[in-house]
Amino acid sequence: MIKILIIEDDEEMCEELSDILTDEHYIVDVCHNGEQGVEAIKFEVYTIVLLDLKMPVMRGEEVLKYVKEKHPLIKVIVLTGSPRPKNILQQQQEEEILFMNGNANNDILKLADSVINKPFDVEKMLTKIKELAGA
């Protein structure tokens, strides 16, 4: 069974998302901030982490850095609300790999296996998760 950890401070979001993923036969754990997420990763083996960036206690970027340093095998999908496409022509070709705007650390974000924009296209997201889980 593939285990997925959702680190996201919005409870309703977690509820709906875990509902969808459970229905797809994944085992889903939920954490509401970055610190809890890091603790959870220490005790459980997850295949995929769905990570929000804007969170209390510990920001998503820090969690991403930690995960990629300590557990490089875990796939991380970043969920973001404000993307900045790298280049207008590239935007047309690769819609999924988007980079953060503003003061967020763009370089850190490159560590992520995938970045998905809010509001989500559910089908696309499920395909991506399936692809990463299979790899």
Add this chain to the structure above:
Amino acid sequence: MLIEIILCFSVFFQLAAVFYALRYIKTTRHVFSWILISAALIIMIVRRVIPLYGLIVNSVSYPVIFQEWLGLILSVMMFLGVKGIGRIFIERLENEKKISYLATFPELSPNPICEIDKNGNVTYKNPAALEFDKKGICYPCNLSPEEIKDIYSKKDEDRVSQEKKCGDKWYFQTIQFIPRTGSVRFYNIDITERKKAEEELMRYKNGLENIVREKTEELKKTYKELEDGRRLYDIGMLAATIAHELRNPLGVIKFAVYNIKRKSNDHSLDSQLANIDKKIEESDLIIRNLLTYSRIKTPHYEEVPICEVLKLCICNCQSKYSKYDVQIDIKSNCASGYTIEADSLHINELFSNILDNAYQSFADKKGIIEINIDCDQQKKMVIVIFRDNGTGIDKADLPKIATPFFTTKARGIGLGLAVCKQVVNLHKGEFNIESVKDKGTTVMVLLPIRKKI
């Protein structure tokens, strides 16, 4: 005995007189000294002759004592005379010497000095002034009658000074009135060099002032642009925050809709759920449009294939306004793949906004847009001209169109042209709009080919 004593005294005075006379000869070397000496000798002779004279004339022998007294008196007189006259004479001589020395002051001065009398006649010119006369060079001693009159009007002031231009030279003129004779003296100093330096300084100062004025104007303009830019930037920041905050709940709604659809299996709900989905998409579009304003800040320079970006914008517009029947003609003299240094997102935003406005100006959803791209390497600018035959802009509205939040449309927030202007300003280009109501609008964009610092 008495006779001997008197004789001694008179000899002493005679010798003293001769001594003084010799001294004066030595110091003055003047003929008058010789006269004194001669006088002394004559008196001595006379003194010897007087007894003889008495003897001859009267045959009366004066007493010897009388002769000797007379001799002494004459000797004393001679001594006093020689001494007193000599002193006066030496004093006069010394004065003369002093005066002749003082006279060298104006005489040797390299600056022209002159004096005129009441009638304006020149009474004195020093050699320097005469030199000027000889050479025929202008100098301030040659005064016109008006000038003399003018100078005399200032007579009550003891001393007047003025700067006087003469030919290409400048003189500082000190004017002194001599009340005793009524004459006027002029002392002139050549200050051409100083004047030149002053003029240079003045020119420099004026130049500086001009530069400061220019720079102030420039600063004012830049400040205004900055202010506008700042406003857009603030809007952008606000937009980015709102967008981010709104996307979270939108995401949840979308998941919830997906779950409802999955769990209910009730097809009667489908149209409602589809509507929710559609409105979520619309909300997202609004957010995405708002977000573009947050990107209007310092350009992220890269090589931008300008024609390709323009074509992409046209494609996007055509799919966005699929119900419109618009003919787009492109004329271009640019090689394909021709790039300029710019921010691709900004350029995309710029062209999209201009095309949006053009499309929205077609009241009956029909029209022609002409686009002309001129990549003239020599001008260092790419010129893109968009010409439409839409409704155009009211003359009264033209100055306001680039103001943020100004709009004449029922839908829209009025940032399109503000963003265009800001983008062009950020790239240090030029942005112009000309429009005739009911005839159409022409938008001209000039962008530097290479990044301008």
